[in-house]
Amino acid sequence: MPQIGKEEIEAVIKVMETGVLTHALGAGPMVQKFEKSFADFVNAKHAVAVNTGTAALHLAITAAGVKEGDEVILPSFTFVATAEVVVMNRAKPVFVDINPYTYNVSPEKIEAAITEKTRAIIPVDLYGLPCDMERIREIADKHGLVIIEDAAQAHGAIYKGKHVGAFADVTCWSFYASKNMTTGEGGMVTTNNDEIAEKLRVLRSHGEKEKYTSLMLGHNYHMPEIQAAIGCVQLEKLPSFIAKRRENARRLTSRLKGVERLQLPMEPEGSKHSWYLYTVRLKEGLRAERDRIIESLKDNGIGAEVYYSNPIHLMPYYKKFGEFRLPETEKASKQVFSLPVHPGVTEAQIDYIADSLLQLLK
Numbered sequence: 001m002p003q004i005g006k007e008e009i010e011a012v013i014k015v016m017e018t019g020v021l022t023h024a025l026g027a028g029p030m031v032q033k034f035e036k037s038f039a040d041f042v043n044a045k046h047a048v049a050v051n052t053g054t055a056a057l058h059l060a061i062t063a064a065g066v067k068e069g070d071e072v073i074l075p076s077f078t079f080v081a082t083a084e085v086v087v088m089n090r091a092k093p094v095f096v097d098i099n100p101y102t103y104n105v106s107p108e109k110i111e112a113a114i115t116e117k118t119r120a121i122i123p124v125d126l127y128g129l130p131c132d133m134e135r136i137r138e139i140a141d142k143h144g145l146v147i148i149e150d151a152a153q154a155h156g157a158i159y160k161g162k163h164v165g166a167f168a169d170v171t172c173w174s175f176y177a178s179k180n181m182t183t184g185e186g187g188m189v190t191t192n193n194d195e196i197a198e199k200l201r202v203l204r205s206h207g208e209k210e211k212y213t214s215l216m217l218g219h220n221y222h223m224p225e226i227q228a229a230i231g232c233v234q235l236e237k238l239p240s241f242i243a244k245r246r247e248n249a250r251r252l253t254s255r256l257k258g259v260e261r262l263q264l265p266m267e268p269e270g271s272k273h274s275w276y277l278y279t280v281r282l283k284e285g286l287r288a289e290r291d292r293i294i295e296s297l298k299d300n301g302i303g304a305e306v307y308y309s310n311p312i313h314l315m316p317y318y319k320k321f322g323e324f325r326l327p328e329t330e331k332a333s334k335q336v337f338s339l340p341v342h343p344g345v346t347e348a349q350i351d352y353i354a355d356s357l358l359q360l361l362k
């Protein structure tokens with residue numbers, strides 16, 4: 001549920017009054033302001049704004065040098081965009097299994113999947129919980145691999161005292177309407193690597209540093225000025241959004257803990273969740289039972305949803321990349337569901353969600 005106030009509306013009107021709606025080389029004044037604020041927020045040297053999180057991932061893997069014939073290791077338990085961009089670059093997605101408690105990609109499975117062709121790893125901070133990045137960094141360094149972190153769901157998440165992304169070579173963010181902060185549609189790539197940052201900026205705008213002088217194959221992934229203006233306001237509000245999500249998650253956990261059949265979301269030592277999604281699991285449950293619970297919650301007016309009921313390796317298009325044995329991913333996809341904790345949810349609504357679920361599980 002996007003949290004749009006009068007500040008965002010005023011910011012949009014201001015941009016429209018200036019008449020500067022975009023910039024031919026990708027970064028108008030508002031985009032530059034948003035990039036600077038976002039880079040400062042996550043403590044990155046560079047931030048490059050784009051028009052979607054998918055575009056952010058596409059530019060990141062291209063700038064990191066992923067190309068035809070390469071293999072890229074990633075989870076199957078994620079939004080399809082994570083895999084899409086690997087295929088767009090004619091590389092092969094190699095799906096690996098997750099940890100059944102964090103739902104994040106398992107470092108041991110990553111290491112076991114490395115071959116001579118492996119070029120990059122895309123860990124996804126699923127639901128907003130940071131991956132085990134220290135361990136993944138060690139593996140990447142040992143094998144000379146690039147880490148592109150998909151932090152599309154993790155604005156505000158902290159790992160080992162730092163914003164997520166600190167252990168990656170390149171980090172990708174989404175500002176899609178449902179995210180912790182939004183620009184309607186939008187994305188950002190952050191990095192401390194000067195060379196990658198330079199490539200990202202050129203790729204974003206038709207491969208151009210100067211107009212009509214393409215240096216490489218590029219794209220039109222410009223973020224419009226109106227979107228950047230919304231982003232600047234949303235970024236200022238982000239800490240209060242996260243605090244409210246955290247409070248809602250804490251209250252929901254206190255109401256649901258002790259229920260034998262539910263596995264609740266966790267925060268491992270050293271990690272702070274962004275609480276983009278509060279995801280529970282019906283232990284030993286079958287898909288049909290989980291789906292019935294969701295339907296009943298919806299009948300009670302509660303926006304419960306499954307992320308993700310179909311792992312990517314089982315999707316019709318992606319089956320051709322091989323038969324992957326991912327038992328934890330497949331099991332989780334049948335048992336998880338997410339409950340609303342966004343900043344628009346009140347304490348009383350959290351209690352109602354908890355009571356409704358407890359009633360259904362009786």
Ligand SMILES: Cc1ncc(COP(=O)(O)O)c(C=O)c1O
Pocket residue numbers: 052053054055078079081082124150152153174175176185186187
């Ligand atoms: C994990 C993940 N990766 C990538 C994306 C793609 O972002 P976008 O929808 O902004 O293109 C999303 C969100 O939609 C996501 O949740």
